[in-house]
Amino acid sequence: MKIKLYHHFFLDKIKKYFFSNLIKNKKRKKVCVAVSGGLDSMVLINLLLDIPEIEPEVAHCNFSLRNKESNEDEIFIKNFCVQKNIVCHVKKFDTLYFSKKHKLSIQMSARKLRYDWFKKLVKINSYEYIVLGHHFDDSIETFFLNAFRGTGIKGLLGIPKKNEKFIRPLSNFTKKEILHYAKIKNIKWRSDSSNQEMKYLRNKIRSILSTFDTFYSFSIHNGLQKTINHLYDENFLIEKKIEEVRKELTIEKKYDPFFWKIKCKNFKNLQPLSFYLFKLFSPYGFNDIKSMENLIDAQSGKQLISKNYRIIKNRNDWILISHQLLLENKKKTYMITDLKVANQISFPINMKFFYNPEKKNKKDLFLIDFKKIQFPLLLRTWRKGDFFYPFNMKGKGRKKLSKYYKDKKFSLLEKENTWLLINGNGYIILIIKNCLDNRFKVTEKTKKILGIQI
Structure with missing residues (x-):
């Protein structure tokens, strides 16, 4: 009886997330679940299989980083999908080669490879969503990870419950709740040995948080949840103000090709200027505040270049455009x-x-x-x-x-x-x-x- 009640507790929260917040009609939806073979993703796929309105398929990334262990994860997931009679997509990556070629860390390389593949799967198979197994503890770890590295409010919000086609139905559940559910439902999963390696900052943070006893752990989770909720509210107000300023500064804006003409002479009315410059232009790859401040009074024709965009000083205005388009025109x-x-x-x-x-x-x-x-x-x-x-x-x-x-x-x-x-x-x-x-x-x-x- 207790197991049945606990099962309904999880299912009710997941259903509410899917059907009240994300999907307005009750028509059966095809989704793709990212399954690593670990505790969180195995609980997630088992939960979704119990919801009739959802038609789940599985996507597994083999990053080839743990040799035999990585291949065993792949076999484990394939066997699970055969038993449950669900479609399984598997992609094997040479993550080390990609990391060296693009000069990225192993973790960043794996992230880029994973999300790029997921986006392709959405287009090919017309999925409603890619479903990920991130939970509340992951958001807490991200909170501290970004705080240690230096971040603004947005970096302290944790992992979003939804962004574009990616959704995370376990966002409100703690690791302990998920583990307890897996045990009473006898769900099998595989452990990732790399989660124990202390060379990764996230693992160090996880280890520190795990040292608190049950009482303090609950207090910390509860307090951080309130903090993150307050930050969401504050970030909402900030983004609303930034959008108002963006409209006031805009002379002309087009998207195909991207072109944004800006009244840079009005920048000096913004206080604090560095904050507004960062919020307005960091999404386009411009993070050097000092260079942007210097460009305000620079000669016409001076420019700043990021990976995909350029800002050109044009008399009393700035023009932000995809510099790749101009390079293509030149060639x-x-x-x-x-x-x-x-x-x-x-x-x-x-x-x-x-x-x-x-x-x-x-x-x-x-x-x-x-x-x-x-x-x-x-x-x-x-x-x-x-x-x-x-x-x-x-x-x-x-x-x-x-x-x-x-x-x-x-x-x-x-x-x-x-x-x-x-x-x-x-x-x-x-x-x-x-x-x-x-x-x-x-x-x-x-x-x-x-x-x-x-």
């Missing part, structure tokens, strides 16, 4: 072999080509002497040493493209995102949306005209 070249099919090519800008066009009927139209055109034409961005002869320019006429951009007060972003139409002999025909090269202009001797509409 990318489009070839036009024949004008008959040119209008069918997908260019990074909207362009149309016309033979002998009627100028009065078309806006933003550049007219070119077709006789001077040599195929293939190229479309690319500027390169060092580029020069051209600006349309109807007096004097010698020749001008470096870098000097032209400077005179026009182009921002770094505009320079790198302005396309050039190049003749087959290497000469610049047209700076798209800006200026025609004088050598290709239409004259009285021109017999055939090529019109390019931007």
Whole structure:
């Protein structure tokens, strides 16, 4: 009777988590459970198998870090899935090689490999969720782990119960509760010897917390749970304020491709400035507060670069953009072999080509002497040493493209995102949306005209 009551206690809490908080309708949902073979994940998969509304499958990562032990874990899980007649996905990783190649710690490498694979499984199999076995003790360990390393409020919140497609139904259960449930239900699991290795900070924290007796352990859990709940509330208010500031600073924002124009002159009204800079820009990989503060008063054109983004100072504003996109633009070249099919090519800008066009009927139209055109034409961005002869320019006429951009007060972003139409002999025909090269202009001797509409 006691076992049955305890079983319902767990199931009721899990059902409430799934169906009250995450899934509004009662339709059967297909989920994938990450199962390592340890206590937490084995309790989780057994619990979910008892909920009719859920159709669970299993995903197991073999990180090849414990030799025979890792392979035995894999066999144990495969046998369990055969017995329960459930689908089992297994992925074997060379974690040590990945760690050396990407210069990451073993733990960070395993985490990246695991989550990248899980995301692929969601797409391939259309899972509602990836279900993970993290519990409340894991959140406490994460709380101390991040506190020791140095963190803000967000780092003290522990492990989230849900983020994107990842959910953790055991988040409110303690390790002792899970262990007690496993014993009374006779659930089998495997122990991970690496959890005893004191070279990992998390294991050291776990060992210290385990030294407290039952009374103090309960007091600590209860107190930390209240602390984390208070931090969640405070973090909610902070994030709300940050969102208000973000809207006030934003001049323009687009997502495909990513582009964010910001009123950086208003930064000085924010106090404390370092806090706001970190909260606004750390999600894009910018953590050097001093460099960001210096960029506020820097010359136009100065920039900061993170792994995936760049911030460019553009007069009184900042422009935050994916620098990878600009690098791709710089490398990318489009070839036009024949004008008959040119209008069918997908260019990074909207362009149309016309033979002998009627100028009065078309806006933003550049007219070119077709006789001077040599195929293939190229479309690319500027390169060092580029020069051209600006349309109807007096004097010698020749001008470096870098000097032209400077005179026009182009921002770094505009320079790198302005396309050039190049003749087959290497000469610049047209700076798209800006200026025609004088050598290709239409004259009285021109017999055939090529019109390019931007």
